[in-house]
Amino acid sequence: MQRRVEAAGRQEGNVRDSTRRTFAAGIAAGSAASAWSSPLSQGANDRVRVGLIGCGGRGRGLWRTFLSKSGVEPVAACDVYEPFLSRAVGASEGKAMPFRDFRHLLDRKDIDAVIIASPDHWHALHTVMACRAGKDVYVEKPLCLMPHEGRAMVTAARRYNRVVQVGSQQRSGAHYAHAIELIRGGAIGAVHHITTHWTRNMMPGFRPVEIGSALPPTLDWDLWLGPAPKVAFDPFRCIYNYRWFRSYSGGQMTNWGAHSLDIARWALDAKAPDAVASFGARFVLNDGGETPDVQQTIYSFPGCVVSWVSREASAGNTTLLDFHGTKGTMTLTREGFSVAPEIWTGAGANGKDPAMEPLKELGGDLDSSHIDNFLACVKSRRRPNADIEEGHRTAVMCQLGNAAMRTGRVLRWDPEAEVVIGDAEANAALRWDYRKPWTLAE
Known part of the structure; x- marks a missing residue:
């Protein structure tokens, strides 16, 4: 059965009805x-x-x-x-x-x-x-x-x-809500593996384009730094490229990882992973940035393994988010989703018939x-x-990925106490002190 919704309004209505019926039971x-x-x-x-x-x-x-x-x-x-x-x-x-x-x-x-x-x-x-x-x-x-x-x-x-x-x-995409409903309802079979990616080729590296080497009078550098450590002005540290410095951001692990991993966690209806391992480095982009240009992170959830790959030096042909079900593989993007049926080849299966019919649905204007x-x-x-609570839980997933990479260890997270279990070094890597006078205290 091919399912294609051409008009955003019609799609939202169909998905809203089915989502309400399913999520009202507490799945949401x-x-x-x-x-x-x-x-x-x-x-x-x-x-x-x-x-x-x-x-x-x-x-x-x-x-x-x-x-x-x-x-x-x-x-x-x-x-x-x-x-x-x-x-x-x-x-x-x-x-x-x-x-x-x-x-x-x-x-x-x-x-x-x-x-x-x-x-x-x-x-x-x-x-x-x-x-x-x-x-x-x-x-x-x-x-x-x-x-x-x-x-x-x-x-x-x-x-x-x-x-x-x-x-x-x-989170406000009608096709995303319908995809979550299908996954949780078993439409693509049991899902025990989710793969997420963000890849592109930014060789030979990034460079500042908005501001030159001298601090312009139109920029308040000290207020831009705010709670971050005091450093001399560097045009590469601000505007878009601040993302490659740990004092201001977490690289693509937190930038694009926050999008795809959020949907993976939503589909699993989970607060947090049980364990996290991550590997990566800034191997080839010699532009002065600190965050990895290649990173792979693996999350263990009850009954499912989730992987995140970011790569800045080779685009390849990976998709953003795939749910690997026993009956079909769902590829989910902002433009929509599609499900490619699996063919069972084990004992008793004929190795020819698809385990389900293909599915397809278009996306809409997510920002709006x-x-x-x-x-x-x-x-x-x-x-x-x-x-904000859901955003925090997803942010923690990304932050754990970076901490696991920096410590070189598998980290086990206590979602209630919000600490890494038995690892003082990892917990220290998950904190930073604001530059005075900035503080979160009242």
């Missing part, structure tokens, strides 16, 4: 209870006044999508780099008040929600301080650098009763759907599709 592990919130109503009192913190490439993209929504009113934008800030203000047609220091933006009483698209090392502070200021938050992934930051973000969201949506937009869900939850006060 909490997040899907609000997975299909009512759309925003169209009234004068339904406006959501928003501010943007972090006006770079991803921030501008989110800003445009937010501002395209009915009832969204731009109030302020913030960035430590003036050209990015100017572009964001321009995108709001001059309606957004510009700020260099995010604390001044958070002081505004006329902001209901903030979009946080700053560099990763800032996410925890920006989110916690926004919650304290009474703002709802849409925060980009990777959620943060270390587990204790993620837990502080969850605590702040709950303490101040804030809606906090993580930018894992695949994810932002719709956030805005609806700002009004309803329900938990969003990618609630």
Whole structure:
């Protein structure tokens, strides 16, 4: 049976109905209870006044999508780099008040929600301080650098009763929800292996393109560093390429790993893996970066092995996310999913007949759907599709991968205490101290 949904609206309706029936029984592990919130109503009192913190490439993209929504009113934008800030203000047609220091933006009483698209090392502070200021938050992934930051973000969201949506937009994809339903329902057979990948060829390496070698007066370097260690200005450490430095990010393990591993964990309905091993290094990209250009991480879950591969020096032909079932293999991407039937060749099987019929379904606009869900939850006060707790659990998976690689050991995680069991070195690798005066404490 070929299943293809050509129109996004028709697809969402079909998936919403089946998802509600299945997830209502508790399969959704909490997040899907609000997975299909009512759309925003169209009234004068339904406006959501928003501010943007972090006006770079991803921030501008989110800003445009937010501002395209009915009832969204731009109030302020913030960035430590003036050209990015100017572009964001321009995108709001001059309606957004510009700020260099995010604390001044958070002081505004006329902001209901903030979009946080700053560099990763800032996410925890920006989110916690926004919650304290009474703002709802849409925060980009990777959620943060270390587990204790993620837990502080969850605590702040709950303490101040804030809606906090993580930018894992695949959680709001109708075809992703249907794929999870099919997998959990056994449509592709038993799944004991999930493979996730992010590969490309960036040879011979990265280089700064936005800013030259000299510190420009349009960039507040000390405020860009914020809680990170004080270092001399280096144009390669900021804008996009900050991702390759451990003081600011976790490389592709946390960048793209946060997307694919989130869906794998969702499908397994699991809080965390039992054990993690990882290997990798920066073998060939000699551009000054620190994070691996090749990394392979293996996660052990009850009844399933999940693997993550990132590779920056050879694209190959791997797909982003595959669920290997005994009846069929599902390839799941943002454009949709397809299931290729397996053929059983063991004892008693004829080795010819497929174990199931092929399946196929198209995807939709994930960013738009994810932002719709956030805005609806700002009004309803329900938990969003990618609630901060779920984002934290996925971030921990990625952080454990990097810690396992750095220690060279298999790590066993206690998801309740949120510590590596019996490994002081690994637990030390999963913490970092903020540069004064920055702190997550009240």
